[in-house]
Amino acid sequence: MPNVGFLDTKSAMEQSDLISRTQAAVWHPCTQMKQQIATPPLAIARGQGVWLYDSDGRGYIDGISSWWVNLFGHANPRINAAICDQLEQIEHVMLAGCTHAPVVALSERLAQLTGLGHAFYGSDGASATEIALKMSFHYWRNRGQADKTEFVSLKNSYHGETLGALSVTDVAIFKDTYAPLLRQSAQVMSPDWRLAEVGESAEQYALRAAQDLAEYLAQHHRRVAALIVEPLVQGAAGMAMYHPAYLTRVRQLCDEFGVHLIADEIAVGFGRTGTMFACEQAAIKPDLMCLSKGITGGYLPLSAVLVTDEIYGAFYDDATARGFLHSHSYTGNPLACRAALATLDIFAEDQVLAANRSKAAYLEQAVLPLREHPRVADFRRTGMIWAFDVLGAGVGFARDFYLAALEQNLLLRPIGNTVYFMPPYVINEAEMDQLVSGSLIALRQAIGEI
Ligand SMILES: *Cc1c(COP(=O)(O)O)cnc(C)c1O
Numbered sequence: 001m002p003n004v005g006f007l008d009t010k011s012a013m014e015q016s017d018l019i020s021r022t023q024a025a026v027w028h029p030c031t032q033m034k035q036q037i038a039t040p041p042l043a044i045a046r047g048q049g050v051w052l053y054d055s056d057g058r059g060y061i062d063g064i065s066s067w068w069v070n071l072f073g074h075a076n077p078r079i080n081a082a083i084c085d086q087l088e089q090i091e092h093v094m095l096a097g098c099t100h101a102p103v104v105a106l107s108e109r110l111a112q113l114t115g116l117g118h119a120f121y122g123s124d125g126a127s128a129t130e131i132a133l134k135m136s137f138h139y140w141r142n143r144g145q146a147d148k149t150e151f152v153s154l155k156n157s158y159h160g161e162t163l164g165a166l167s168v169t170d171v172a173i174f175k176d177t178y179a180p181l182l183r184q185s186a187q188v189m190s191p192d193w194r195l196a197e198v199g200e201s202a203e204q205y206a207l208r209a210a211q212d213l214a215e216y217l218a219q220h221h222r223r224v225a226a227l228i229v230e231p232l233v234q235g236a237a238g239m240a241m242y243h244p245a246y247l248t249r250v251r252q253l254c255d256e257f258g259v260h261l262i263a264d265e266i267a268v269g270f271g272r273t274g275t276m277f278a279c280e281q282a283a284i285k286p287d288l289m290c291l292s293k294g295i296t297g298g299y300l301p302l303s304a305v306l307v308t309d310e311i312y313g314a315f316y317d318d319a320t321a322r323g324f325l326h327s328h329s330y331t332g333n334p335l336a337c338r339a340a341l342a343t344l345d346i347f348a349e350d351q352v353l354a355a356n357r358s359k360a361a362y363l364e365q366a367v368l369p370l371r372e373h374p375r376v377a378d379f380r381r382t383g384m385i386w387a388f389d390v391l392g393a394g395v396g397f398a399r400d401f402y403l404a405a406l407e408q409n410l411l412l413r414p415i416g417n418t419v420y421f422m423p424p425y426v427i428n429e430a431e432m433d434q435l436v437s438g439s440l441i442a443l444r445q446a447i448g449e450i
Contacts, residue, residue: 015055018043039399042411047074050427052411060411063435064422068235068267070298072346073426079297082342086335095121095332102337106304109344113276115285116306120324121332125266125292126160128303129228132288133164135311135324136226136260142314142322148225151183152216152259155190158236159228159264159290168228171236186220188213192240194378194389206246213250217257226260226288231278232382235267238418239387241380247282260287260311266303270294270343271353271425274360274383287311297343298424302336356384356425363421363432370440375447386421390447393417401446408438419443 019040022028028036045055050073052060062070072079090100107119120135122128133151140148153159153168160166161174167183169175175182189212196205217224231247234240254261263286268278272294275281279289288311292303315324330336346352360383367386371379379388390397398414405412412419421435444450 015043018055039403042406049073049075050424050431058409060406060409061427061431061435061438062424063405063410063412063439064420065294065424066298067293068272068422069293069296070424071270071294071343072297073424074298076297076346076426078346079299079339079342082338083299083335086338090334092330092333092335094329096327100332100334100337102334102341103332106337106340106344109341110291110304110306113344114289114306116289117309118307118312120305120307120326121328122292122303122305123301123328123330123333124160125290125303126162126165127328128266128290128292128305129159129165129168129264130162131305131326132228132262132264132290133168133226134326135288135305135307136262138324139260139311139314140225142317147223150220150223150225151185152213152224152227153185153187154229154234155187156192156234156237156240157187157190157228157230158234159230160266186216186224188216190234190237190240191242191246192234192237193242194240202243203245206243207249209242210246210249210253214253217253217259221257221259224257224259226262227254228262228264230264230266231268232273232281233268233278233385236415238389238415239380239385239420241382241385241387244282247279247284251282251284251286254287262286262288262290264290266290266292271347271356272383272385272422274353274356276347276353295343296336296339297346299339300333300336301330302333302340352425359425359427359432360384362429363436366429366432366436370436370443373440373443375443384422384425387418388420390414390417390419390443393447397446401442404442404445405438407445408434408442410435410438410442412439412442 022041023036028041043055044052046053050061052062093100095103110119111117120131122131137149151168153170155170157170159168163181166175166178168185170187189209191206191209193202193205196202232242232244251261263279265277269291279286287308289306296302315322370376375391376388377391397417401414401419402412
């Protein structure tokens with residue numbers, strides 16, 4: 001390993017030093033810092049494939065792809081090489097008034113993959129949500145329908161945590177405190193199949209949920225600019241999964257009532273659900289699609305909003321103010337675009353979607369002992385996402401499971417009583433076996449069985 005100067009923290013003493021320094025100087029995301037005293041963060045020194053290594057050299061399988069971003073492992077040689085090559089050319093230039101080969105090539109390839117011909121860039125997922133909401137509103141305004149100012153989302157939806165994105169998010173712990181700052185938005189029934197009645201299929205339930213949207217739009221469509229959905233899997237809700245029939249029906253309803261459909265594929269895009277984009281499983285095309293997370297293989301912050309020619313055309317005009325005057329400083333960053341292009345190359349060269357189907361089939365078998373545990377309920381899978389709920393889990397379950405999993409060399413972070421696996425696609429069979437057997441031990445420990 002090269003000498004990395006002040007980051008070179010080899011001894012256990014330096015590891016604990018790093019933790020006290022992080023505690024003093026770093027305000028960690030999504031964390032009550034006082035609780036971090038009792039549960040200190042992992043100090044990660046390096047990564048390789050699905051493995052993360054702390055400064056003592058102990059390895060952990062990154063079972064949640066570092067918050068759902070990593071696709072092809074840490075320190076992937078092909079992505080590393082692309083970024084290094086780009087570094088020698090141009091690291092960054094503003095995208096207003098300038099362009100560059102990586103952003104052009106990436107936009108062309110995303111257009112080919114999605115059938116949505118124009119790409120607008122941001123940095124994080126939440127900025128993509130903001131862009132999509134503003135664009136939808138502005139589209140209707142440019143088309144003479146300025147009173148379409150409202151947005152609809154699903155119950156338990158998650159679209160990011162900046163104020164606009166939080167307005168369409170429906171997760172109480174993130175939202176309630178800031179409620180006075182947020183715009184009103186409407187939430188309609190979630191198609192999450194766990195909520196189906198006994199004897200009702202996932203598809204029937206999805207169609208019943210769509211009926212709730214139909215009723216809402218019948219009444220309010222004149223004021224509604226867009227519906228925003230997480231296609232197939234509501235991630236932050238606890239990997240709530242649903243039948244694609246919901247999306248097919250919702251596409252019809254949006255067309256019927258003149259409302260945009262925004263597909264937030266930030267978490268589910270790039271092969272996570274088994275197809276390149278989740279919308280493909282319902283054979284629909286959204287009006288706007290938000291992408292981020294896996295787009296760079298988990299290397300660099302980048303997001304994109306892809307739109308139809310119809311939307312793009314509504315902004316194309318002599319009047320400056322009819323244009324989309326929105327920007328972020330790092331929009332279309334060349335290094336991030338090169339990482340994204342390398343990621344797309346890997347998809348094509350390694351036939352990743354097909355390879356993932358065999359991996360998923362293997363894990364589906366390997367997971368049986370865990371699945372059959374009497375406290376495991378609603379075991380579910382969509383593509384490369386597995387989840388189950390733990391019956392009778394106490395308040396401290398997520399933390400207890402997380403700690404017990406670390407002991408098994410696994411990095412897993414349950415959402416409430418939902419345990420999920422969302423591994424990098426490069427995971428091999430031995431690693432899948434370890435993920436399952438370690439999780440079973442962690443589960444039994446966290447519920448006090450052993
Ligand atoms: C993570 C996520 C976001 C927000 O992305 P950030 O990069 O964390 O801002 C938005 N929507 C969905 C569905 C997500 O999973």
